[in-house]
Amino acid sequence: MARTITSIPLQDGFRCPGEFETKAGCWLGWPERTDVWRNGGKPAQKVWVAIASAIARSEPVTVCASAGQYANARAMLPSQVRVLEMTVNDAWFRDTGPAWLLNEQGEVRGVDFQFNAYGGLDSGIYFPWDRDEQIAHKILEVENTDRYCAPIIAEMGGIQCDGEGTVITTEQCLLNTNRNAHLGKEAVTQHLLDYLGASKVIWLPRGCKFDETDGHIDDLACFVRPGEVVLQWTDDPEDPQHEIYQEAYDILSSTTDARGRRLKIHKMQAPAALIWTEAEAAGLDHGDAALSRVAGTRICASYINYYVGNNVVVVPEFGDPNDLPAQQLLADLFPQHQIIGIPNTREILLGGGNIACITSPQYAGSRRQP
DSSP states (O other): OOOEEOSOHHHHTOBOOOTTSOEEEEEEOOOOOTTTSGGGGHHHHHHHHHHHHHHTTTSOEEEEEOTTTHHHHHHHSOTTSEEEEOOOSOOOHHHHSOEEEEOTTSOEEEEEEEOOTTTTTTTOSBSOOTTGGGHHHHHHHHTTOEEEEEEEEOOGGGEEEOSSSEEEEEHHHHTSTTTTGGGOHHHHHHHHHHHHTOSEEEEESOOOTTOTTSSOGGGTEEEEETTEEEEEEOOOTTSTTHHHHHHHHHHHHTOBOTTSOBOEEEEEEOOOOEEOOHHHHHTSOOSSSBOOOOTTOEEOOOSSOOEEOSSEEEEEOOSOTTHHHHHHHHHHHOTTSEEEEETTTHHHHHHTOOHHHHOEEEEOOSSOOO
């Protein structure tokens, strides 16, 4: 039976792995909100199928769909993908799913962070979010995995771990007034160390512009292995993101990780800016339950928002000249993996994220839980 544990993961000897570590599976939701996903979510669902199919080459995949969409999801997804019925508010499982932890004995536990749909009633993206707050608990129950409840609002899309004690995140996200500013930086830092089993947090001031999630790290920088980071980049000083990339580079290149290593930084050239079209905006239902998206709105596009499986790396494509160079860099960084580009991930961007944002990696321990 899965338990809720009241002790601290760090003291119990558990750590959050790097996302390059071995997976036992991957969890996704299923898009259907008509005020977030255009044309009833049908264009996005086709991209979901491509992503789930690509990841299923590497490890088991579970897709959670509502009762009303279960039959549709089951019919669209390949047979090797497990489909479960689950009531959710939206499909951002990186942020609503658990943070999986491992210890040296091969045991697995999960952290259930508080979730408020990226800001709650203070500039949050959608309402309500009560069902999404239950997703981490539900997944851990399905997997019969013990659960810690963290005392801060956090999304794993806003956190990067190297598996060896180092965490990278942004002040714009975790110290935002709509999340944890009232606690103060020192307290939030300690909670991250405690619940991720880490010993050092590297704080970047902000994430990418046009990011609806208040500066998630998963559009900006990512550990590819301990001591090495891939960073989104542009050489154009007129690009509105240039200052942010340079700021992140300066901080990351002048600090050390938890083991005292200087970080090796790989620059990945960013895709050109994307903009909502009239036709795309016309495909949304409108109301007061989700962020309003209108034609002309800039979209935060990034190749950093990829998924690393056991033997695949699934990366967004935008029909941009930098698509292939990004894939080549990832091929160099992950030489044992197949690089799979997913066309038309713009459809996920229109909802507010990309491949990393919709995938919740479940890390593998060396033995099953009792």
